[in-house]
Amino acid sequence: MKCIRVSAIVFLSVLSLACLFADFLAPAPYAQQFRDEPNASASRQHLLGTDDLGRDRFSRLLYGTRVSLLLAPAAALIASVLAALVGGIAGFAGGRLQSSVMAATDLFLSLPWLFLLITVRALLPLNTTPVTSVIITFALLGCLGWAAAARVICSSVRSLCSSDMILLARASGSGGFRLLCRHILPNVKPVLAAQFWISVPVFILTEANLGILGLGVAEPMPSWGSLLRELESFSALSSQPWQFAPIVLLVVTVSCFHLALRKQELWA
Amino acid sequence: MKLPLIASNLLLIAALGAAAAGAQSRSQLRFCIASDPKTFNPLLVDDDPGETIRYLTGGVLVRLNRASQQLEPGLASTWRVSKGGNSIEFTLRPNLRFSDGTPFSVDDVAYTMRQLMDPALHSPSGDAFRAGNGQVISRVIGKDRISLTFSVPIVGLDKLFDQVAIMSAKSPAKEMAVLGSYYVAEDKAGSYLVLKRNPNYWKHDAHGQPLPYIDSIRVDIQQNRDIEMLRFSRGEIDFINSLNAEYYDKLVAQSPRTAIDAGVGLDAEQLWFNQVPNSPMPAYKKAWFTSAAFRKAISASINREDLARLAFRGHARPAVSWISPANKFWFNAKLTAHPFNQKAALESLAQEGFKMRNGTLYDREGHTVEFSVITNAGNKYRERMATLIQQDLAGIGVRLNVVTLDFPSLIERITRTFNYESCLLGLINNDLDPDTQMSAWLSSGANHAWNPMQKTAATAWEAEIDRLMHLQASTIDEKKRKQAVDRVQEIAWQQEPLIFLVNKNALSAISPNLRNVLPVVLRPQVYWNIDQLALDTKGVYNR
Numbered sequence: 001m002k003c004i005r006v007s008a009i010v011f012l013s014v015l016s017l018a019c020l021f022a023d024f025l026a027p028a029p030y031a032q033q034f035r036d037e038p039n040a041s042a043s044r045q046h047l048l049g050t051d052d053l054g055r056d057r058f059s060r061l062l063y064g065t066r067v068s069l070l071l072a073p074a075a076a077l078i079a080s081v082l083a084a085l086v087g088g089i090a091g092f093a094g095g096r097l098q099s100s101v102m103a104a105t106d107l108f109l110s111l112p113w114l115f116l117l118i119t120v121r122a123l124l125p126l127n128t129t130p131v132t133s134v135i136i137t138f139a140l141l142g143c144l145g146w147a148a149a150a151r152v153i154c155s156s157v158r159s160l161c162s163s164d165m166i167l168l169a170r171a172s173g174s175g176g177f178r179l180l181c182r183h184i185l186p187n188v189k190p191v192l193a194a195q196f197w198i199s200v201p202v203f204i205l206t207e208a209n210l211g212i213l214g215l216g217v218a219e220p221m222p223s224w225g226s227l228l229r230e231l232e233s234f235s236a237l238s239s240q241p242w243q244f245a246p247i248v249l250l251v252v253t254v255s256c257f258h259l260a261l262r263k264q265e266l267w268a
Numbered sequence: 269m270k271l272p273l274i275a276s277n278l279l280l281i282a283a284l285g286a287a288a289a290g291a292q293s294r295s296q297l298r299f300c301i302a303s304d305p306k307t308f309n310p311l312l313v314d315d316d317p318g319e320t321i322r323y324l325t326g327g328v329l330v331r332l333n334r335a336s337q338q339l340e341p342g343l344a345s346t347w348r349v350s351k352g353g354n355s356i357e358f359t360l361r362p363n364l365r366f367s368d369g370t371p372f373s374v375d376d377v378a379y380t381m382r383q384l385m386d387p388a389l390h391s392p393s394g395d396a397f398r399a400g401n402g403q404v405i406s407r408v409i410g411k412d413r414i415s416l417t418f419s420v421p422i423v424g425l426d427k428l429f430d431q432v433a434i435m436s437a438k439s440p441a442k443e444m445a446v447l448g449s450y451y452v453a454e455d456k457a458g459s460y461l462v463l464k465r466n467p468n469y470w471k472h473d474a475h476g477q478p479l480p481y482i483d484s485i486r487v488d489i490q491q492n493r494d495i496e497m498l499r500f501s502r503g504e505i506d507f508i509n510s511l512n513a514e515y516y517d518k519l520v521a522q523s524p525r526t527a528i529d530a531g532v533g534l535d536a537e538q539l540w541f542n543q544v545p546n547s548p549m550p551a552y553k554k555a556w557f558t559s560a561a562f563r564k565a566i567s568a569s570i571n572r573e574d575l576a577r578l579a580f581r582g583h584a585r586p587a588v589s590w591i592s593p594a595n596k597f598w599f600n601a602k603l604t605a606h607p608f609n610q611k612a613a614l615e616s617l618a619q620e621g622f623k624m625r626n627g628t629l630y631d632r633e634g635h636t637v638e639f640s641v642i643t644n645a646g647n648k649y650r651e652r653m654a655t656l657i658q659q660d661l662a663g664i665g666v667r668l669n670v671v672t673l674d675f676p677s678l679i680e681r682i683t684r685t686f687n688y689e690s691c692l693l694g695l696i697n698n699d700l701d702p703d704t705q706m707s708a709w710l711s712s713g714a715n716h717a718w719n720p721m722q723k724t725a726a727t728a729w730e731a732e733i734d735r736l737m738h739l740q741a742s743t744i745d746e747k748k749r750k751q752a753v754d755r756v757q758e759i760a761w762q763q764e765p766l767i768f769l770v771n772k773n774a775l776s777a778i779s780p781n782l783r784n785v786l787p788v789v790l791r792p793q794v795y796w797n798i799d800q801l802a803l804d805t806k807g808v809y810n811r
Contacts, residue, residue, distance in 0.1 A: 033659050038578050052652060053578055122677035126640040126688060127669055219655045219670045229648070 008259035019066035026059035031220035048242045064222035071138040076199035078142025083149030091157025108147040130221035149195040201254040295483035298505045300490040310433035311391040326433025327447020334788045334796035353421030353744030360412040365468040367451035370439040374414040378406035379437035424701040449480040449799040461487040480799035511775040513581040533774035533789040534697035539767045543719040547686035565613040579652040587768035589757045594789040600757040629665030638667040643692040645672035
């Protein structure tokens, strides 16, 4: 099991390095259109062939991986911080505040995510560069994805509050803020970490879903979502197996994220 | 003795079964539509599936031949439009009956017209007839002759009757009694419809054989185009009326005889700039977009050949005008597609005070030339076109931001809030007569995309278009109308309020078993001559 975990971490590290150095590894800029070579097969020049507009698929995969792999953790971080704040305060305060915050969280959870994202995306300013649109998309994902984690955090904080350890700390004269910072937060850190790592693949997949709907990252910037759109029609599947590269990479990466987590973190 | 008897009986049963199966497969045509028709009332049809059923079941007084684009007699053997253009007289074929046996008479025509013009019914087919006060006077001249008089002249009056399916005034079956080649025999909502051959259909072939040849049609409801394509490949359906470029290419690779490209169609893809004066946009951008020189420079910087070749895999042609070359009579053949010439575009922009510095274009006041284009999410052809245009415009230093929006949000922006800079959308054209596009070209029209519902025309050329469109709508002289429409096309070509990009080809898939097929670019491309189609199990491909 340890071997698998190490392999997963090595894979994620290599992948992160590859996409960080995409500028040096990619044979062509991701937006460059080789208009005389649309839908080209895999070759030395184009390792994964070219897409409908003649763009090098390998370059786009490298840059797309960079977008998805770097910004999904950023979105997960936003979501985890929000979850820690909301869940932590609600759990620590207890009583009516906890009930009302958790009711609001439940309401948030019941919202249809995808439609909410589509609506919010439609309200954003139009004149944004592709880079800004990427950041906006992932920031939105982060801002909207805290609710499930907040529930878990609230529950953990609640059980901690009623523990002997906290009772002892209170008896020793620890106040609210000190209790929260010195005793509760360090103890919910593993739960928070688990929530963070679980959120990363969720955000990658959500962006991919948005990309498939054509609402993710703006052209010409690639992301896994936009790359997966090539697989929309079944006719594309037969003749060019190298088109599967983004989905294979997505599945392997998401699996590696799960394998990289310690068992106890996953079930925390 | 018993064994041979049983064996011969089994053989007979098997042969009969095989014959029955063969007969069934010969006599039933199968194809798919995307959803259930909203209504079977032909006067209320406003959706594609409803239009399909109306075409297959409805009997019309005159029928537009989709191949020759000329009118042909239908239920009326002859017709005559008055000189004033406000009256039409039909002579009906005698002794016709509806599918349920109810006799057809001039009263049914009068009844249909009353229903069509009834303001309470809100018939979409009736809109074209509702010029003036929207009244129609039906006068029965004889047993088989009827005259219909409208309060004002209506251009292309006779052609409008191609869309009016005659209903029975007396039949207890109401709209289910039809005069077309088929009638609806079974409707399994969400699943399929079965249409059966109308035993009272009036048409016969050259040998006197009653039409249609095919006994029944099974129309399956299938929203998923992938499954539709799969079913066609398996031979479960006989045709796909409208195909996209990917599927077409796949079919060409698999079975070239089944893939049909009927040539350039009526639909156009276009890009336009927001020219609404009170739109929430900086003044300097409004100045760019209202400048004809700017629009023309952008147009000249777009490589339309590449759009057709890459976005539509070669199954499209660079567009010239708002009327497609497929519209044989109304297209202005003197016009040609704008050539791709970025050098000329930059020179023209330089004359307007634009300057290129370090690969970026700046206007006279030093603003970077950057704008967004919105298009509907999920339409990969438009997204591809937008991406190609993005790179083309980068060649003249213009930064284009592509934004894909869900369709309701997009419509909200282009029709209500006007909070957009440019838009890339398509124009679906079902009618040949340009009069149906009045709302798009009149400056006061709600569909005047770049600046709708103007109180008075904002520019001299828009005022001229208004005058010409009113002129073509007020005369029934085809020559005068053609001149006016040609001039509108010239003005639109010069001013480019809409930058026409490509006209898509009409692509379809047709089984080799279907005979007498003559695919055309007008809808319905494959089954427009449904009463002539025949099925052949031997796989003879006769076209």
